[in-house]
Amino acid sequence: MPREKSAITPHRSKGRPRTFDRAAALNRALDVFWRRGYEPASVAELCMAMEVNPPSLYAAFGNKAQLFMEAVHHYEKVYWDAAWQLLEEEPDLHRAMAGFFREAARILTSQDAPCGCMVVLGAANVSPDAQDVNDALKALRREGKDCFRHRLRKGVEDADLPSGTDVESLALTLNTVFEGMSVQARDGASQAELERIARTAMALLPARS
Amino acid sequence: MPREKSAITPHRSKGRPRTFDRAAALNRALDVFWRRGYEPASVAELCMAMEVNPPSLYAAFGNKAQLFMEAVHHYEKVYWDAAWQLLEEEPDLHRAMAGFFREAARILTSQDAPCGCMVVLGAANVSPDAQDVNDALKALRREGKDCFRHRLRKGVEDADLPSGTDVESLALTLNTVFEGMSVQARDGASQAELERIARTAMALLPARS
DNA sequence: GACTGTCTGTAGCGAACACTACAGTTATAG
DNA sequence: CTATAACTGTAGTGTTCGCTACAGACAGTC
Numbered sequence: 001m002p003r004e005k006s007a008i009t010p011h012r013s014k015g016r017p018r019t020f021d022r023a024a025a026l027n028r029a030l031d032v033f034w035r036r037g038y039e040p041a042s043v044a045e046l047c048m049a050m051e052v053n054p055p056s057l058y059a060a061f062g063n064k065a066q067l068f069m070e071a072v073h074h075y076e077k078v079y080w081d082a083a084w085q086l087l088e089e090e091p092d093l094h095r096a097m098a099g100f101f102r103e104a105a106r107i108l109t110s111q112d113a114p115c116g117c118m119v120v121l122g123a124a125n126v127s128p129d130a131q132d133v134n135d136a137l138k139a140l141r142r143e144g145k146d147c148f149r150h151r152l153r154k155g156v157e158d159a160d161l162p163s164g165t166d167v168e169s170l171a172l173t174l175n176t177v178f179e180g181m182s183v184q185a186r187d188g189a190s191q192a193e194l195e196r197i198a199r200t201a202m203a204l205l206p207a208r209s
Numbered sequence: 210m211p212r213e214k215s216a217i218t219p220h221r222s223k224g225r226p227r228t229f230d231r232a233a234a235l236n237r238a239l240d241v242f243w244r245r246g247y248e249p250a251s252v253a254e255l256c257m258a259m260e261v262n263p264p265s266l267y268a269a270f271g272n273k274a275q276l277f278m279e280a281v282h283h284y285e286k287v288y289w290d291a292a293w294q295l296l297e298e299e300p301d302l303h304r305a306m307a308g309f310f311r312e313a314a315r316i317l318t319s320q321d322a323p324c325g326c327m328v329v330l331g332a333a334n335v336s337p338d339a340q341d342v343n344d345a346l347k348a349l350r351r352e353g354k355d356c357f358r359h360r361l362r363k364g365v366e367d368a369d370l371p372s373g374t375d376v377e378s379l380a381l382t383l384n385t386v387f388e389g390m391s392v393q394a395r396d397g398a399s400q401a402e403l404e405r406i407a408r409t410a411m412a413l414l415p416a417r418s
Numbered sequence: 419g420a421c422t423g424t425c426t427g428t429a430g431c432g433a434a435c436a437c438t439a440c441a442g443t444t445a446t447a448g
Numbered sequence: 449c450t451a452t453a454a455c456t457g458t459a460g461t462g463t464t465c466g467c468t469a470c471a472g473a474c475a476g477t478c
Contacts, residue, residue, distance in 0.1 A: 013423080013424080013475090013476080014422065014423045014424070014475065014476045014477070015422085015423040015425065015474080015475060015476080016423080016424050016425040016426070016473060016474040016475055017424080017425075017474075017475060018424085018425065018426095019425075019426070036334070036336075036337075037333070037334030037335075038334065039248065039249070039334055040248070040334050040335060040336040040337070042464080042465070042466085043466055043467075044464085044465085044466095053426070053427055053428085054466085054467070054468080055425080055426070055427075055428095055467090055468070055469095056425070056426065056427090058467070058468075059424080059425065059426090060425095063466080063467075064466065064467090120392060121333050121334070122334070124246070124330050124333030124334050124395075125245070125248055125249050125330070125331070125332065125333050125334045125335070126246075126249060126334070127245075127249040128245075128249070138396055141392075141396060142396075166409070168405075169405050169406070169408070169409045170409060172393075172402065172405060172406050172409070173386070173405075173406045173409040173410055175389075175393075176386055176389035176390055176392070176393055176406050176410075177382070177385055177386055177389055177410075178389070179389045179392040179393070180384075180385035180386055180387070180388045180389025180392070181385055181389075182392075183329060183350075183385070183388040183389070183391075184381075184384075184385055184388070186333075187347055187350060187351075193381060196377075196378050196381060196382075197378070197381050197382045197385050199378070200375070200378045200379060200381070200382040200413065201382055201386075201413070203412075203413055204409065204410070204412055204413065222445090222446075222453080222454075223445065223446040223447065223452065223453045223454065224444080224445060224446075224452080224453040224454025225444040225445050225453080225454050225455040225456070226444075226445060226454080226455075227454085227455060227456095228444095228455075228456070251434080251435070251436085252435080252436055252437075253434085253436095262456070262457055262458085263436085263437070263438080263457095264437090264438070264439095264455080264456070264457075264458095265456065265457090267436095267437070267438080268454080268455065268456095269455090272436080272437075273436065273437090419478100420477105420478085421476105421477080421478080422475100422476090422477080423474105423475085423476090423477105424473105424474090424475080424476105425472105425473080425474080425475095426472080426474090427470105427471095427472090427473100428469105428470090428471090428472105429468100429469090429470090430467105430468085430469085430470105431466105431467080431468070432465105432466105432467095433464105433465080433466095434464085434465070434466100435462105435463080435464070435465075436461105436462100436463090436464100437460105437461080437462095437463105438459100438460085438461070438462105439458105439459090439460080439461085440457105440458090440459090440460095441456100441457095441458090442455105442456080442457090442458105443454100443455080443456070443457100444453100444454090444455080444456090445452100445453085445455095446451105446453080446454100447450100447451080447452075447453100448449105448450090448451085448452100
């Protein structure tokens with residue numbers, strides 16, 4: 001009965017084995033980065049939360065930027081993959097969009113503290129020397145926009161939207177609402193408020209012709 | 210012929226007069242804060258841009274946080290006051306909204322570098338010890354939301370909108386689009402793209418009943 | 419057993435941060 | 449003129465930042 005990951009990752013190589021759970025530590029780091037953002041999260045605070053000393057952190061994750069990227073990756077996988085998949089795979093476009101936004105409202109308010117989406121706000125203010133981190137998040141934001149566009153295009157093909165629909169403008173706008181919801185969430189908007197925003201924005205989708 | 214402010218503010222008090230133009234220095238500071246955000250803008254960089262040494266900065270503006278607040282205040286006054294006034298005073302609601310968003314698209318792309326709105330993104334990631342700065346911006350964001358709500362309510366009273374209009378949801382959503390536009394702008398969206406988003410979002414406004 | 423490689427905690431590196439002590443300068447007040 | 453008060457540049461302050469040198473601990477390999 002092989003397990004994918006034991007609590008303490010087993011070592012088959014030489015050397016002293018790691019004494020902490022890498023996956024658990026990554027989760028703790030994600031929590032800190034999500035709440036604080038990239039730069040305000042200090043390595044000291046990360047170490048505290050991860051219950052690890054700096055040398056162990058650097059040995060396991062490289063440096064702060066790499067740890068952040070890995071945390072974002074994990075964040076996307078744990079929190080958003082299902083939502084994006086729902087958007088893509090639900091056959092009916094209107095239900096797909098409504099479902100995605102409802103899920104987004106849930107995720108954006110799932111933390112006990114209000115922090116919005118890590119991809120949208122996690123590296124909003126960043127020194128010029130950490131520009132690569134911001135660029136990576138920017139690429140992820142672009143992916144989100146592309147998902148909207150792609151799904152809307154499919155909606156037109158499926159005749160869920162009128163053939164004359166301005167897919168490009170609609171994708172841009174829905175993506176803007178989506179990213180705006182992160183700002184709202186960080187300002188303390190409740191799940192119900194975010195759902196209301198989402199439901200209102202759904203009116204932008206033309207009915208089946 | 211009294212001038213409101215001479216290039217070098219005249220002193221009627223004792224002591225050595227200031228040798229730099231306070232207003233001009235504030236403008237330079239605004240520029241730095243706008244591009245970089247609150248925390249990544251270092252006092253050293255601010256001093257460089259303002260052509261002033263640290264002691265002069267602190268004597269004239271208090272500290273970094275106060276300088277930032279004053280810069281934000283100035284930013285609001287110079288860039289946004291006219292837009293909010295247009296929103297409030299243009300009699301026709303649909304024209305008021307469209308005008309405001311068109312103006313917003315212009316302002317958000319007016320800098321040579323993409324940076325979005327200072328109120329929305331200027332202190333997005335901030336250490337816990339600068340929380341008061343974030344709180345102040347949050348209050349300004351709330352004001353914006355209230356402006357939308359107030360204007361929409363007036364629109365219903367003026368019969369520019371149907372009497373059954375859900376003003377609250379509409380205000381929340383338009384404000385979300387507005388704040389989302391800042392994220393788009395920082396990601397490099399052009400004025401034309403922002404206008405397209407705005408025009409698309411305008412479809413949320415019900416026609417005169 | 420000796421050898422080797424990786425992880426561990428301690429302790430501290432240089433750099434950058436926001437901010438200021440201080441002495442000198444230049445204005446007004448009396 | 450002297451005294452006082454505000455601003456000036458130089459040259460720092462203490463703190464925090466991300467990161468690491470180092471020595472000891474612990475594993476597999478021979």
